[in-house]
Amino acid sequence: MRKGTLKQILLITDGCSNQGEDPVAVASLAHQQGITINVIGILDDDHSEQDESLKEVEDIALSGGGVSQLVYKQALSQTVQSVTKQAMTQTMQGFVNRELEQILGKGQSLEDLEPEKRGEIMEVVEDMGETCDLEVLVLVDTSASMYDKLPTVKEALMDLSISLNARIGRNRFAIYRFPGKRKQIEKILDWSPALDTISSIFPKLTSGGVTPTGPAIREAMYLFSKKSLRRSFKYEDEQPGMEEA
Amino acid sequence: MKMNNQEWKKLNNDVRPGIKLRGKWHGKTYLIQKKLGAGAIGVVYLCEYNGKQAALKISDKRSSMTVEVNVLKSLGKVQGNRLGPYLLDVDDWISPQGSRYSFYVMEYLKGEPLITYIQRRGEAWIGVFMLQLLDALQELHQNGWVFGDLKVENLLVVSSPPKVRWVDVGGTTQIGRAIKEYTEFYDRGYWGLGSRKAEPSYDLFAFAMVFLQIYYPNKFVKEASPQKQLFRKIDGVKALSPYRAILKKAIISNYDTSEQMKKELLQVIYKLQRKNIQSTPGPVHQTHPPSVFVNIGGISILVIIYYVISLLFQ
Ligand SMILES: Nc1ncnc2c1ncn2[C@@H]1O[C@H](COP(=O)(O)OP(=O)(O)O)[C@@H](O)[C@H]1O
Ligand SMILES: [Mg+2]
Numbered sequence: 001m002r003k004g005t006l007k008q009i010l011l012i013t014d015g016c017s018n019q020g021e022d023p024v025a026v027a028s029l030a031h032q033q034g035i036t037i038n039v040i041g042i043l044d045d046d047h048s049e050q051d052e053s054l055k056e057v058e059d060i061a062l063s064g065g066g067v068s069q070l071v072y073k074q075a076l077s078q079t080v081q082s083v084t085k086q087a088m089t090q091t092m093q094g095f096v097n098r099e100l101e102q103i104l105g106k107g108q109s110l111e112d113l114e115p116e117k118r119g120e121i122m123e124v125v126e127d128m129g130e131t132c133d134l135e136v137l138v139l140v141d142t143s144a145s146m147y148d149k150l151p152t153v154k155e156a157l158m159d160l161s162i163s164l165n166a167r168i169g170r171n172r173f174a175i176y177r178f179p180g181k182r183k184q185i186e187k188i189l190d191w192s193p194a195l196d197t198i199s200s201i202f203p204k205l206t207s208g209g210v211t212p213t214g215p216a217i218r219e220a221m222y223l224f225s226k227k228s229l230r231r232s233f234k235y236e237d238e239q240p241g242m243e244e245a
Numbered sequence: 246m247k248m249n250n251q252e253w254k255k256l257n258n259d260v261r262p263g264i265k266l267r268g269k270w271h272g273k274t275y276l277i278q279k280k281l282g283a284g285a286i287g288v289v290y291l292c293e294y295n296g297k298q299a300a301l302k303i304s305d306k307r308s309s310m311t312v313e314v315n316v317l318k319s320l321g322k323v324q325g326n327r328l329g330p331y332l333l334d335v336d337d338w339i340s341p342q343g344s345r346y347s348f349y350v351m352e353y354l355k356g357e358p359l360i361t362y363i364q365r366r367g368e369a370w371i372g373v374f375m376l377q378l379l380d381a382l383q384e385l386h387q388n389g390w391v392f393g394d395l396k397v398e399n400l401l402v403v404s405s406p407p408k409v410r411w412v413d414v415g416g417t418t419q420i421g422r423a424i425k426e427y428t429e430f431y432d433r434g435y436w437g438l439g440s441r442k443a444e445p446s447y448d449l450f451a452f453a454m455v456f457l458q459i460y461y462p463n464k465f466v467k468e469a470s471p472q473k474q475l476f477r478k479i480d481g482v483k484a485l486s487p488y489r490a491i492l493k494k495a496i497i498s499n500y501d502t503s504e505q506m507k508k509e510l511l512q513v514i515y516k517l518q519r520k521n522i523q524s525t526p527g528p529v530h531q532t533h534p535p536s537v538f539v540n541i542g543g544i545s546i547l548v549i550i551y552y553v554i555s556l557l558f559q
Contacts, residue, residue, distance in 0.1 A: 078429060089308060097358035114270050115314070115335040122311040123375070130422050162434040164424035220328060 005133040006088055007035045008066065010080070010222050012153055014042045016056045017213030020184075023056065027064035030221040037064025037086045037217065040080060043072050044151050060213070065091070070185035073149050076156040081163040084136065092125045092132075096181045127242070132154045133170045136160075137220050141183065142177040161195035174223065178216035179208045184217045235239040248286060252305060256288060259340040260303055266292075266348070268336030275301055275350065282397075284413060285426070286310070291353060298355075299333055303348040309336075309415070310347040312425070316414040319349065323388045328381060329411050330354055349551050356401030356409050360459055366486040372444065372514055373458065374402070375488070376552045377508065378455075380409070382448050383503040391443035393424045395457050396431045397452035399537045418421075418443040430464050436471040439498050446498040451504055453495040457484060483531060486511055486545070 009030065028039045041057035047172055051212070054070055054157050061068030067087040071079040091217045096104055098119075141148075157175065164171045172191045175198065180186030187199055249254070260266070260277060267274045275292040282289050287304030304310050317332040317354035330352035338346045363370050378400075383394060393416025399409050416426035423431075424441045431451040439450065457475070458464065459481040468474045479485060479492050491509050499504040 003532075022470050075433070093308065114338065115311070115347075119318070120310050122308060123315055125308070126312060159434070163423065163441050166434075166443075168422065 005135060006091055008084065008087060008134070009035055009037045009064070009139055009217065010084065010135045010136055010139075011037060011039045011060065011139045012042065012080075012156075013039070013211070013213065013216065014044070014145055014149060015054065015059070015211065017018055017211050017223065019179075019210045021218070023214040024059045024063050024216045026221070030184035030217060031063065032220060033064040033224075035064075035085050035221060036066040037061060038055055038066035038083050038092055039068040040083060041066070041068065041070040042076065042146075042153075043070055047071065056213075060217075061063075063219075065094070067241070073152040074236060076152050077159040080103070080156040080160050084160060084164065088129045088132070088134065089125060092128045096125055097123055107155045114184055117191045121202075130167055131169045133172075134164060134167075135224065136164075136174075137223060138175045139220050140175065140177045140188070140203075141213070142205075142212045143179065143202055144206045144209050147206045150174040150202070150204060150206070154198060157195050157198060157202075165194055175202075175215075176220060177203060177207060179212055181207065182210055182242070183219070184215040187219060232242055248304070248306065252338070255551075256303070256305065256346075259342065259344055259346070260288065260290065261426075262290075266301070266338050268334065268348075269339060272334050273336070275299075277301070277512055282398075284415070286415060289412075290479060292350070294333075294350065298353045299350050300353040301332065301348055302349045303338070303346050305344065305346050307345070310349065313415055314349050316417045317349070320388075320390070320414065322383075323384070323429060327353040328385050328388075329389070329414055342353065345526060354393055354401050354403055354412060356403040356410065358395045359400040359402055359455075359498075360398070360411060362402040362407075363459055370407070371484060371488070372510075373407070373552060375408045375452075375456070375510055378452060379503045379507040379510065381409075382445070382452070383507065385417075385520070386445045386448070386503060389420050391418050391420055391445065392448050392451075393443065394426050394428060394431070394457060395448055396428050397455055400455065420444060430458065436467060436475065438475075438496065440471060445502050446500060449500050450496040450498060450505075453479075454487070455490040456492065460484065 029095055030037055037060060039057045039061040041054045043054070057070060058068045058132070067083045069079050069083050069089060091102060100108055100110065112123055113121070138157060142150065161171070161173060171193060173189070173192045173195050174187070175189040176185040178185040188201060188203065189195070262277050262279050264277050265274050266277060272295060275294050277292060278291045280288060281291050286306045286309045287302050289302045292299055292301040302310070307484040310368060314332065314335050317329070320328045321331055332349060332351050336348060338348055341347065359374065384391065392411065394413060395411070398547060399411050399413045402408065403410055414425060415488060418425045420443050422443050422449060424443050427441070429435040430444055431454045432441070433450040434441040439446070441447070457478055460476065465478070475496050476493055479489055484491065488510070491506060491513065494500060495506060
């Protein structure tokens with residue numbers, strides 16, 4: 001298995017989109033481009049996990065090939081890092097399963113192997129997760145309802161960087177907010193290796209009443225360099241999510 | 246990744262005391278007896294196989310389970326292993342409803358949680374368990390691993406002689422990698438006091454937090470200057486006063502190895518003992534042997550006795 005770069009969009013929101021194209025459809029498009037979409041839905045203290053308005057959270061992640069989790073803001077830090085890591089493992093397992101299908105035949109996956117073999121393969125998956133390079137584009141919903149959650153989001157992102165930077169592989173992070181003042185999304189932090197300096201630049205104020213989640217994901221998708229996008233179009237049968245290092 | 250409410254319900258519904266659980270690959274049948282505990286990724290049951298008791302951990306988080314099994318296997322290869330329970334079987338189970346689970350069977354550690362043990366038996370035991378734990382950590386580290394998710398919930402005291410053992414290798418990570426699983430209160434990254442890289446000092450920080458947690462059962466949350474806050478918390482516990490300096494050094498990742506920390510701990514204990522002998526007007530105390538359990542010097546004698554015993558019995 002070659003070493004490569006995983007690409008993830010991490011969407012942090014507290015509810016459903018209400019403007020622009022369907023985020024679930026855009027997520028599926030991004031996934032085809034080799035980008036994984038993880039979604040964290042922040043619950044208000046009086047929300048329950050069954051809340052219908054948050055079903056979208058799960059749907060976006062499902063079609064984006066990623067992981068979703070609903071969480072009260074107290075547990076945000078732990079959740080953000082575990083969702084990110086779990087999605088990495090999931091992506092790696094996806095590659096492994098595709099390879100296995102080639103060897104064992106259609107429909108066969110890691111789970112169908114006897115425990116001993118599964119153990120050996122999981123070791124490889126773990127190795128890949130530890131050593132691969134990772135690009136995470138964080139997309140923060142800063143619509144009005146997010147106001148009291150922004151300080152916690154900032155903390156959680158700094159914490160995410162502590163977790164990921166303990167890995168052997170390299171990381172790049174960028175942070176965007178939506179809705180932007182003039183554009184769909186607006187840059188908070190350009191690609192950088194850590195998030196420990198965001199304290200002063202992270203927005204304290206919200207930026208509007210609408211939540212254009214779909215358009216925001218589309219913009220974010222284009223922010224992963226145009227070059228790699230062209231490449232994945234050219235090599236259509238390339239494993240999605242892995243760009244050769 | 247933690248299990249959500251629905252997954253919990255399903256698991257608790259599928260696996261109940263009294264049922265028999267037959268492994269898909271190895272065909273062994275286990276009789277589920279009672280729940281021992283539940284954690285982040287699964288449930289642990291007491292079970293019976295061939296008339297012997299064992300602990301069985303089951304979950305539908307199958308890749309997390311595989312990762313834990315890999316760790317238990319590696320630790321099992323360590324010579325003279327006393328690092329957590331040994332592994333007996335690994336298999337899958339398909340419930341009558343068709344849900345797929347992974348499980349593994351391990352040595353049942355019949356013990357009492359560290360926290361209630363110390364509450365019940367007194368703080369004389371603190372030094373004993375500190376030494377035992379540092380020994381075990383040293384061995385683990387020398388074999389290239391860091392425990393990771395060290396916390397009171399994962400520590401049990403087994404009896405005759407009393408010995409602290411750990412369960413849950415879900416966080417156990419090869420040195421040099423990123424800690425796999427942690428709990429915020431015990432994690433130096435959360436407190437802003439270090440990285441989440443697996444190195445011995447990561448465990449030693451959690452070690453110090455374990456002994457704080459025993460005296461602050463309700464835990465506490467991070468304030469603006471965490472280092473000062475944690476030092477203050479250490480100073481606030483009388484039972485920890487002999488160990489203050491050592492615990493503080495662990496909090497700021499001052500020890501590179503558990504060996505260094507153990508050496509200083511032994512020095513503290515010997516010094517306490519000497520001080521006690523010098524200041525004791527011998528004959529009076531000889532008529533009151535139980536006093537040995539109350540004064541600080543007595544603590545250290547007990548520590549050394551039990552430490553030596555635990556070395557003999559390992
Ligand atoms: N081998 C064992 N013997 C006795 N009790 C155990 C054993 N393993 C686990 N337990 C009990 O089950 C609880 C949960 O197990 P754990 O492995 O920590 O689960 P998780 O990884 O999901 O947190 C532990 O806190 C402990 O009380
Ligand atoms: Mg546990």
